[in-house]
Amino acid sequence: ELVFVLMVRIRLCLGEAESFKEQGNAYYAKKDYNEAYNYYTKAIDTCPNNASYYGNRAATLMMLGRFREALGDAQQSVRLDDSFVRGHLREGKCHLSLGNAMAASRCFQRVLELDHKNTQAQQELKNASTVLEYEKIAEVDFEKRDFRKVVFCMDRALEFAPACHRFKILKAECLALLGRYPEAQSVASDILRMDSTNADALYVRGLCLYYEDCIEKAVQFFVQALRMAPDHEKACLACRNAKALKAKKEDGNKAFKEGNYKLAYELYTEALGIDPNNIKTNAKLYCNRGTVNSKLRKLEEAIDDCTNAVKLDDTYIKAYLRRAQCYMDTEQYEDAVRDYEKVYQTEKTKEHKQLLKNAQVELKKSKRKDYYKILGVDKNASEDEIKKAYRKRALMHHPDRHSGASAEVQKEEEKKFKEVGEAFTILSDPKKKARYDSGQDLEEDGLNMGDFDANNIFKAFFGGPGGFSFEGRWKCSPAGFGNVSTQIAWEAGGVCQGMCWWRRVLGFAT
Structure with a gap:
């Protein structure tokens, strides 16, 4: 009689558990995963030794993104029934989503042992191999400091392992090393919202602040990371450097x-x-x-x-x-x-x-001519200094002084003589000098530097005797103009008195 009563109770419990399961299935079909979870939990509480109930709740938790909890239920389901194919598949999917591709591969291989034609297990096994390959590439590229490629690999791996904190942290660290701080901070902050004690996420958060020159705040995060994981080498080095x-x-x-x-x-x-x-x-x-x-x-x-x-x-x-x-x-x-x-x-x-x-x-x-440089004076030179500089440079470059030189040298000296005259014309006039110093375009102000005669400026400055022209030339022997023995004759009608005066001006013996 007692056995009969127990059997009746068991049947009632099984019936009630199945009822909860069916209601859970209905909510699952409607994508109301929270309610489905509640009813599967009731089914488990009513009958805790049924593998399928744990398998169903694992599937619901996966849809809610709660892969760690789902992994526990999937593992319990295959412990109760090692031939439960869906349980092994769900365990493998959880491992893969959490980034443990090796464990996932073992689960999918077990499925294929039970059902060698299972196409889902075959595809998932390939996915797990792909994740493992991306991990290996990323490890090598990180050592090479090819952080862009590491980010690429982690993005591809996260397509199969969306809940893997390890992959996200590695991606965030590389983003920080690439200077993409807002992206790196976003990834690290998302992890810290789920797990405030994650030392790796604390380290990356500090790394972003450190690289943004917020060193004091960065140290606080490094210290916190070291409290969570005293042997965290990267956090220790970063803290010391900071x-x-x-x-x-x-x-x-x-x-x-x-x-x-x-x-x-x-x-x-x-x-x-x-x-x-x-x-x-x-x-x-x-x-x-x-x-x-x-x-x-x-x-x-x-x-x-x-x-x-x-x-x-x-x-x-x-x-x-x-x-x-x-x-x-x-x-x-x-x-x-x-x-x-x-x-x-x-x-x-x-x-x-x-x-x-x-x-x-x-x-x-x-880009204009530097008249100060041409005269060899400072920009603050006085009027007397400018006059002295003109006297020296004009005599130095006067064409008659170089009449015995080559045509090329004569042309260059004539050019310099003219420039010296230009410089003196501008710098000896206070108004022109002020416009020049302020950077104004002198030609725009009506001063055409190509129209003046450097010889006239020379005559006006030195005050030479009248009645002779600078258009003439001294006629010199090859020995040179300054040689006392040189015979000099003025071709253009200059008088003897004028000739002697210009010899004195130009610095030659009389």
Whole structure:
């Protein structure tokens, strides 16, 4: 009688469990996986030794993306019934989705042992092999620092293993190393929302901050990762580098503020050697060192440092501004204009507009004749200094002084003589000089430098005797114009008194 009662209860339980299963199937068909999960759970609670109930709940959990829980149910189903093909398939699918392709392969091979014609197992086995192949390629490429290829491999692997945190972390780390920080942060943050203790995700989150020059915050994440996993080598190395980089940079800044430029240069150089992968921080260090070099008047070295800075970070406005100023100081105006244009296109401020305008003016001025250079005087030269310089240069390049030279030399000296006259015409007139210094086009102001006569300027300056013309030429022997024994005759009607006066002016013996 007792056995009969037990059998009745068992049958009632089985009937109730089957009822729960059927209701679960109905909700599963409607894609209401949460309700399906509830009814499959009731079926298991009613009859905990039925493999198919665990298999069904595993399938539901997979549809909900809860692969770790689904894996537990699938494994329980095949423990209860090792010949349960669907259970082995679902276990393999869970392993594969979680990134364990080796374990997945074993499950699919077991299916084929039970049913060698099972096409799903055959396809899934190929998928598992594909994932294993992508893993191997990614491992080799990571060592080669071919991070783009690693990201590609991980994207392909994640198509078959969408719940694999390991693949996602590797992808995120490579994205960070490629400078794609927002993408890397997004991946790491998604994992941390599901598992706030994931040391790898904490490390990647810190790595992104570290590479974005938020070093203090980065250290906090590295420390947290090391609390979760004290032996995390990457987090340990990154934490050490971050602290060292922060200290060196701060020491360099302090030395710079104190005016100790030599020490600042050394500290910035040491900081640059800590981590070549930290692009943004290194860009700032190069720019800082460039500023030090400019203070030391090592302008070419400063330009090189700023160039390295913009190579690392082509959006770094401060480096462009520093380099442009160095170009201005070294009179490389075209390069300065290019940098200021880049700055103004990025940040259209009044200050940047004025800097660009100033550089454009200097560039325009640089393409004109440099009258100060022609006369050999400073831009702040006085009126007397300009006159003395003209006297010296005009006598040096006067054509009559070189009448015995070759035709080529005579032509060159005539050109220089004319340029000296031009320079004196402009720089000796305060108004013309002011327009010239401001970068205005003198020809646009009505002054045609091709119309004046350099000989007339020479006569007016030296105040020579009247009645003779510069259109004539001294006739000299091959021995040279300055030789005392040379016989000189004036071809164009000059009088003896005039001839002797010009000999004195041009510096020859009388």
